[in-house]
Amino acid sequence: MQLETYISDLLYRYDCVTIPELGALLTKRHSAVIDEVSSAFYPPKKVISFNEQLQQSDGLLVSYISEVEKIPFSTASEKVQKYVRSIKSYLIEGETITFKNIGDMVLNNEGKIVFQPAYHINYLTDSFGLEQLSTPEILRETYTKEVEEIEKVIPITVSNPKGNRFLKYAAVAIIALTLGIVGAGAYINQQIADHNKLAQEEANEKIDHSIQEATFVIDNPLPAATIRLEKQSGKYHIVAGAFRVEENAENSIKQLRSEGFKARILGVNKYGLHEVVYESFEDRMEAIEALRDIRKNHNSSAWMLVRDLE
Template identity: 25%
Template sequence: MQRLITYVERLLARYDCVVVPSFGAFLKESLAPRYIEEERRVYPGRERFSFNAAIKERDNLLEKEYARSYGISLRRARIMVDNEVVELQNTLFTTSKLSFGQLGSFRVETEGKMLFSPREENSSLLGSGSFYGLTSYPLPTRVEDCLGLYEATSPEEARVLTFNQEEKSNCQSGSKKNANYLYFKVKKSSLSLSAACLLFGFLLLFTPSTGSFHERHYSAGFTKVEHPVAVELKEEKQATDTQEETSARGKSYTTSPSSCESSSCYYVVVACFQTEKKTKEYLDTLTGVPFQSTLGYIPYGSRFAVYAFSSKDKEEAKAFTERLRLEKGAFQNAWLLHEEPKE
């Protein structure tokens, strides 16, 4: 049973809740540091323990700790824990009271109700500040320390009280001056006059000046002048653009030879396009081809067919087509189109 109590204390140092199966759970609550004004001392934070008999489900913390410590299986450790819990319950209900180590004590009332009483605060107990290496701290008021109203009760407290003898004498004599500073007496009237002078100087320096004098000296005029070279380049560019526009406007293509208007005709087609604009753009790229003089285009259904040659004689048109195909160039896919005259 004592082993069970020791392991519960050990686990509570690491966890906030440890369940003793079929008995209850021990809970740990952290309390903040506190200052007791009557004692002029600051006490470190501590931990308060409580017990909840309603939490009995196994959390396996005790079993795992037993198994790790004794090098046994978890099943064997569970049997050991259960046996010690039974012993704990028998002792409690037989004697009606039980001390549970540093955590507190149990007692059973006449009605059979089990009550837990936490251990009173003690500096050597589990969960106290000294358990983690913390001690209380003297913190008298500054006036008490200065006037010597608080006396240290230990060498540690004496080191905390920071006033030296010189500071205490200054404090007790009522002097508030510090030797590290220079003090000057300034009258309120002089302070107001100095502030007014500073304000006037600021306005005098940063107020913008206006007048014809400054405008005459700091204003400048600019006249837009075009350089002769720039004018010449501009005129040359305009002439070039006009020439290109004229040549483009004067360039035209045959849509249908006059000889083919009244009779059937054969066309050597090299390309087809969906719009007339695309057709003309393609014709503009065909510069320097041998059949430049016979180039043209005709409507072909919903499209436009570009032809390289046209003739009423089928054999002549066929021979031209074969010649293009034998060249193995861009027009090797040329084909022959026969069009009847439109009525």
């Protein structure tokens, strides 16, 4: 009879499994532990112990055997008694009895049973699938000494913040990679992002200023005239040019309207220039198509301005 198999099954479910006339196997829950010496993490588990004083049958083991083997309770009880007598005889002869996945039993000099539990199996169902985990120690002091040596070889100085900006980033990046510190990497990324944002803003301002000061070239300017324009809507505007003198803006509108465009003055920008647009659109895709057509057939310098009308 595979008594240890039945006992193992019950140890997963109960904290006490009594072997009649031999003793009781008890389990106690232990929390997860960390071994500082080996840097190993052990999950929570049940630790098995043995109490020789608890020999009175509670019916748990016998009932389970009766159910599994489909035999009467009395027959299962007789089989357990016979098995226990065999175990005791071997113990008296000085042999060690091994219960697979449970532990070993042996008699000491006083005739008492000494139990050594097995540690390779965890009977705590809450920890199913959790294994021992080991992690290497982090040698922070070693990295600090390495960085000090690098600093001696590669001194980091920045005399001109603008001219040596990328050198500064490269030097900081070397330290960050050597130290393996995430914070240093984040600081560098933020510095680079700030630099890129500033450079982009400066470039946009120069482009905007250059475009806004562009003039619409007319070979034969027409005399000034008062033009009545219908109200237009839309926030996507195809810009023809911008003029310092309002009269020139009016002349360009008249010429564009004679060519079939719904031209008008959009307003005065922050540079004091009068913006002239071919047309305004509600739909962005329509504005893009119109801009492509105008650049191809009329004015390659035309561009699109996105602005909500007041």
